Amino acid sequence: MESATHAEGPQYSVRRTFEEALDATKDDVLRLGAMVEHALERAGRALVDRDVELADQVRWDDAQVNELQRSINTGITALIATQGPVARDVRELLALYHAATELERMGDYAVNIAKLAQQLAAEPEIPILRQIPQMEQLCREQLRAAMRALVDVSEEEARAVCARDDEIDHLYNSVYEDTMSLMSVAPDKVRQATHLLFAAHHLERLGDRVTNIGEDVVYLATGRIEDLNP
């Protein structure tokens, strides 16, 4: 069929300005992802190390996350309004817009965990359930994988990210069981146990947001909207 000969060969685009803007937007979303990952790593460390100052930094730095997210979404709105993107271009811009919004929310979860770290540090020390650092690490791996899938527009990688969210959910259920047991045997530790449960809950929510980005990548790659984390 003739179409095959047409599709091959170097691509010539009459929309270089638009493509440059699209690439710049993609870079910004990656940067936002890296910022959120860094925030999450520090929040997790602050929780384990009872490091109040580190937690403070996470809280302060969230303003930068919010600012970058707003700038990304404003830029995308302008591109849609002025460039009339269609087909894959418009899907990509919408996926990036949504990813930026999800990343901003993930940043908020990191801040919530940082706040819990500060509250826990003000209470008598209890051992941090080992599942929580595991969840935190898994969330960061998932976030990195989702960002890779977004850049490579890899449907396969995106589906793998969504499938792996079950591991985070299992860890969360396990934290739930352990904190419930702790509360029933040690009523004096109910406050700390509740903080831990909330930290795990934020991580579980964060994991879900990562799968939303995975769904965006599948939409970008295929044009189909699927629920990959039912």
Place this chain on the structure above:
Amino acid sequence: MRTKEEIAPSGETLVHEAPRIRLMTDQAVDEAEQFAPGASEQSVAMPIEDGKVVFELQSLSCYYGSFRAVKEISLRVPHNQITAVIGPSGCGKSTLLRSFNRMNDLIDGARITGQILYHGVDLYADGVDPVEVRRRIGMVFQKPNPFPKSIYDNVAFGPRVAGFRGRMGELVEESLRRAALWDEVKDKLKSPGTELSGGQQQRLCIARAIAVEPDVILMDEPCSSLDPIATLKIEELMHELKQNYTIVIVTHNMQQAARASDLTAFLTMGPDRAGYLVEMAPTQKLFTSPDNRLTEDYITGRFG
């Protein structure tokens, strides 16, 4: 809005119903019934569910002498919808459009192979009257081309030629209303049509086309010489007209196809410079996630 029967008063047969042509071409009808869609490998014929098909192209090729301008196109144009044809310059869009009402007959050396069925009737069969074809299937051109006559006479011209004996004033008014021009010209119907603005002239041409109560309106780049506001007015008008007419529009303006049409057909040309159909799909689908890479590259401005 009045019906066709009201515009063509009692006893007046402005609209010849399909069976009259059908009688001339029983053979074509038989052939049409045998048609099995999807026969050609390049055929991307639209499945039309629960709707009437106005045109059905079966492996249509159009030639100018030995040059093949359009190659083996199979598609269906649905009733009372707006079908847009897009594609790069020289891909045969206008040739394809002109084949829908046998306008190419007027060009020396022009011929077709394959078939165009119009309501199941072979448009190119012996015994089909091209004049009658063009009355039923009207055309609006790239540049507005009103006759050097009054606004009124521009609209009344076609019906007079067709022997219309009803109330002409009402027909003119109704046609101008349908073309969304009445309010702007009702006080100067005797002024020359050529004195109107470009956008008004184009709507006058649309009024002229619908005055003979066609079934289909073909539009060849109808907005390319109009400013953006006049363009939007024509697009709004198309949206209203599709309640009564089937519209096929050729446009270079992809955003116009995206805004104004229900279905879009994308044509491009092969190495032999013959235009062929790459993809035809509901407009929303084609502009959000086209199936074919060539379509994607074209509408996003990337050319391989």
